[in-house]
Amino acid sequence: MLSNSDPTSAVVGFGVGLSLIVAIGAQNAFVLRQGLTRSHVLPIVTVCAVSDAILILAGISGIGAILEHAPSLITFVRVAGAIFLLSYAVFAAKRAVRPQTLAPDQHGNGSRLAAITMALALTWLNPHVYLDTVILMGSIANGRGEIGRWWFAAGAITASALWFAALGYGARLLTPLFAKPNAWRVLDAIIAAMMTTLGVSLLLEL
Template sequence: MGAALTGFATGFSLILAIGAQNAFVLRQGLLRKHVFPLSLFCALSDALLISAGVLGFGALVTALPMLPVVMALSGAGFLIVYGSMRFLAAWRGGYEMELTGNSRSLTATLAIAAAFTWLNPHVYLDTLGLIGAISTSYASWDARISFGFGAVLSSFVFFFSLGYGARLLAPIMTRPASWRVLDVIIGVVMWGIAAGLIQGVSAGAIQ
């Protein structure tokens, strides 16, 4: 149960930052157009990538024993930089979201979502790299699978909550102060995960 909760928290923290994909889902949620298929597509895409990271990463570790350490340190470095970027964004402010315009067809909507998802280089580092690396800190496959399940579940919860809860979130998230608070929280979480990865390497837990 602990591994699943860690996976859920890790996955949710990584996906929480409002990027192009999430802003697009939010926009469609506000328009109430293609919300279910769009949310399902984004969640299933994450599930596929997360599963590949958790299940496939273990095979690479057998051939390359130092790979978890390298990936853990690389992931920690990325999270430190990413967290710093969120703190900087919170300090600078100037948040704007373009949520106007007519809705596209379902095919066009999913095509745009696919581009936001599969053409985003960060998604591969987050899923195949970072989540895969963290999963190797669990000795048993049962724990690793639980961790992966938690991460996958977080994607489903996030995208469907964002899509269907958009009209409730919109009045709050259009306020610059709300985005500042969100970015600070994300920065703290990212740095916390980075610290955990570094501590794991130092203690020999990731090997």
């Protein structure tokens, strides 16, 4: 008879989820930047955490298996994601040329809707999200049995929520460093290079 609890699967899910989410990428870079400017942090963290939860549950529900047999869909997402990332790289490069400071009147720059839209795009237009979170995580979870896979999901979703909260709200600890314009120049140059690399790599995978 199956037990209603499987803490081991929850721990494994937490570890796997954290290892896939913590890797520096476009989404994390955006959350970090929003946290540094203290701009719409709560909605951004919420959007990222909820999006991850939906994707994790989708993978565990079997959608990952469907995506494996839909290469044209993955190709479309790759092209759309590459265009978006390269466009974002251009804006980051422009910010690197004309850096900002953490003046009080800049903490709320940008509308909430624009920030949420950007977070959604960086999450849902990233093909690696589907390959890693939906397909890979779904495969691992479904190998842990009917009860275990949902505990795995609970662990992975918890890891995602904690990570984005820590990244968004913990970024303010770096505020003294980013009070200098040159620090922003370096950060935005790194983001521009990262976005360009990711965008080009997506096109090369076609």
